[in-house]
Amino acid sequence: KICQAAENEYTGARCGLLDQFSSLFGSENGLVYSDFRALTAAPVSIGPGACFIVADTHVKHSLVASEYNERRARCEEAAAAFGRLLDHPVKALRDVSLAEWTRHSPCLDPVAARRALHVVGENARVFQALDLLGRGDLGAFGRLMYESHESSIRNFENSCPELDFIVETARALPQALGARLSGGGFGGSAVILAAPENARAVGAAVAEGFLRRYGRPCDIRVIRPSACAALAP
Structure with a gap:
């Protein structure tokens, strides 16, 4: 929370705790299921049959200047609207289901509704991912990554052409299982899911295509x- 306060108050970026939780609760061959309301975290194994390729676009992004704060304000606007429309408390968009979004989104400002759909959809995808990884279904988990990126393009609008190119290049490669932008978006890196034995070939194909395009x-x-x-011993 101290690190979050430093970013919020001194840089002006109204970001959350994702980076801090990842650093504090990461596990070998595992992802981190984070609950930022309860401030709890749990490891989620992906097993030895998966790894990630990080593709850095070198597109610089400033979360303050790149409309990150505007996205958050729109989400808070949508949460307040759902709080007036629903018959249960809504402190944040995590309290809104996809069915409730579908039923009541026409009552919202269209932009706020799209921003909310991304967050509500991402929350739903997290629970789908927990189930899929529990069953070892990396293929279906990878498809959720593609869905997540598509929502970033259409609903949250926090991607950029270079990130989209990397994700679409990965989607065309049979050895790539999934891909999406990483972090807050607006630049930076994309992350690609693959089996360890295929990772270098996937990375090389993405790098070659990126160099040819840009x-x-x-x-x-x-x-x-x-x-x-x-702490090191």
Whole structure:
């Protein structure tokens, strides 16, 4: 919370706790299921049969200047509207279901409704992902990553052409299981899911296509989830 306050108050970016939770609660070969209301985290195994390729576009983004705060304000506007429309408390968009969004979104400002759909949809995809990873279905989990990125393009509008190109290049590769932008978007990196034995080939294909399209390289790194930050003995 201290780190979040530093970003909120000193840089002006109204961001959450994702980076801090990832650093504190990461696990070997696992993702982190984070509940930012309860301030709890739990490891979710992806097993040894998966790794990630991080493709850095080198598109610089400032979360303050890139309308991140505007996106958050629209989501808060939508949450307040749902609070007036629904018969149960709505403190945030996590309290709104997809069915409720579908029923009541015509009553909202169209832009706020789209921003809300991204958040409500992402929350639903998290619970789908927990079920799929629990059953070891990496293919279906990867398809959720593509759905997430598509929502970023259409609903949250926090992607950029370079990120979209990387995701679409990955989608065309049979060895790539899924891809989406990473973090707040508006630039930065995309993350691609693949089996470890296919990761270098996928990364090379993405890098080659990016260089051909933009005339400059993107950095490719193959990574595996690791344990959380800790003091060295």
